Amino acid sequence: MKTQITELFGIEHPIIQGGMHYVGFAELAAAVSNAGGLGIITALTQPSPEALAGEIRRCQDMTDKPFGVNLTFLPARNPPDYPGYVRAIIDGGVKIVETAGNNPQKWLPLLKEAGIKVIHKCTSVRHALKAESIGCDAVSVDGFECGGHPGEDDVPNFILLPRAADELKIPFVASGGMADGRSLVAALAMGAAGINMGTRFVATHEAPVHQKVKQAIVAATELDTRLVMRPLRNTERVLNNAGVERLLEKERRLGTDIAFSDIADEVGGIYPRVMKDGDLDAGAWSCGMVAGLIHDIPTIGELVERIMHQAEEIVAKRLHGMLSQA
Numbered sequence: 570m571k572t573q574i575t576e577l578f579g580i581e582h583p584i585i586q587g588g589m590h591y592v593g594f595a596e597l598a599a600a601v602s603n604a605g606g607l608g609i610i611t612a613l614t615q616p617s618p619e620a621l622a623g624e625i626r627r628c629q630d631m632t633d634k635p636f637g638v639n640l641t642f643l644p645a646r647n648p649p650d651y652p653g654y655v656r657a658i659i660d661g662g663v664k665i666v667e668t669a670g671n672n673p674q675k676w677l678p679l680l681k682e683a684g685i686k687v688i689h690k691c692t693s694v695r696h697a698l699k700a701e702s703i704g705c706d707a708v709s710v711d712g713f714e715c716g717g718h719p720g721e722d723d724v725p726n727f728i729l730l731p732r733a734a735d736e737l738k739i740p741f742v743a744s745g746g747m748a749d750g751r752s753l754v755a756a757l758a759m760g761a762a763g764i765n766m767g768t769r770f771v772a773t774h775e776a777p778v779h780q781k782v783k784q785a786i787v788a789a790t791e792l793d794t795r796l797v798m799r800p801l802r803n804t805e806r807v808l809n810n811a812g813v814e815r816l817l818e819k820e821r822r823l824g825t826d827i828a829f830s831d832i833a834d835e836v837g838g839i840y841p842r843v844m845k846d847g848d849l850d851a852g853a854w855s856c857g858m859v860a861g862l863i864h865d866i867p868t869i870g871e872l873v874e875r876i877m878h879q880a881e882e883i884v885a886k887r888l889h890g891m892l893s894q895a
């Protein structure tokens with residue numbers, strides 16, 4: 570399948586693996602890229618720019634296909650060493666960057682000068698248009714159903730994607746709720762040039778996370794996610810668990826007086842405990858409503874092939890069949 574996204578990134582299939590904290594290591598990115606999609610390493614999971622440089626080299630040892638690096642701009646009082654991470658990306662010869670979390674304008678001149686293609690992940694049409702206006706090459710449009718940070722507008726993809734298609738000139742991928750060939754065809758029908766998946770890629774054989782995390786996603790339904798940190802305007806969609814219930818109880822009790830320090834136990838330093846140690850109830854960790862569509866733990870090669878096969882069947886048989894009977 571050829572789309573503007575496969576052409577832009579030089580990949581075989583229009584499937585991207587979004588950056589994921591404590592999941593987006595070289596093993597995952599390389600497996601997705603080797604399967605013909607675009608794998609992405611998550612920069613901030615690496616403790617330092619030097620460690621990111623090492624992770625990029627590890628990925629290059631595992632694949633000769635294109636892969637990217639995610640740079641998430643956090644609302645942090647003491648920001649990470651962003652200049653150092655950007656330097657590691659450029660010096661490492663990475664040619665694709667996924668930005669997220671905030672406006673990447675400050676970093677675009679450096680990235681563009683190094684010949685890097687930038688795809689910005691955003692949750693609203695206005696932010697997508699901003700990304701287009703500052704020179705991003707593509708956007709990832711993340712609907713309300715997504716795992717991670719859906720923003721504060723709560724617009725689901727059935728509205729957000731056609732709205733993006735009506736307004737944008739640069740190509741975009743649909744993100745949030747994408748799991749299979751049906752998702753891909755629907756995304757293409759709404760004007761997207763591919764899909765970006767998070768949660769679906771966590772429940773795969775190669776994802777370098779504890780088996781219990783994968784099993785929890787398989788066991789979860791579309792009713793099992795919760796929105797946390799809404800009162801702090803830093804909403805995150807997470808899988809419900811004992812830590813999340815504790816957090817939500819604090820949000821109810823403290824109301825608008827709540828501060829980040831009140832919930833630090835449930836949201837600070839949680840990812841390694843969950844992803845590495847399998848301590849699922851440690852606190853809040855991102856998961857999309859798409860968990861309801863995830864019933865197995867395939868290899869990434871199987872998953873990508875299945876998505877493409879199903880998409881082709883839907884287009885060539887189901888949809889084409891409907892037209893020829895008309």
Ligand SMILES: Cc1cc2nc3c(=O)[nH]c(=O)nc-3n(C[C@H](O)[C@H](O)[C@H](O)COP(=O)(O)O)c2cc1C
Pocket residue numbers: 586587588589590592611639641668669670690711714715716717718744745746747765766767768769771854855856857858859
């Ligand atoms: C466990 C997990 C961690 C994530 N961490 C990040 C992150 O650090 N930076 C980021 O830009 N997006 C992050 N995301 C969001 C994904 O890249 C992607 O946009 C989202 O998962 C898409 O929705 P889906 O889960 O319905 O596929 C994370 C998602 C998950 C499930």
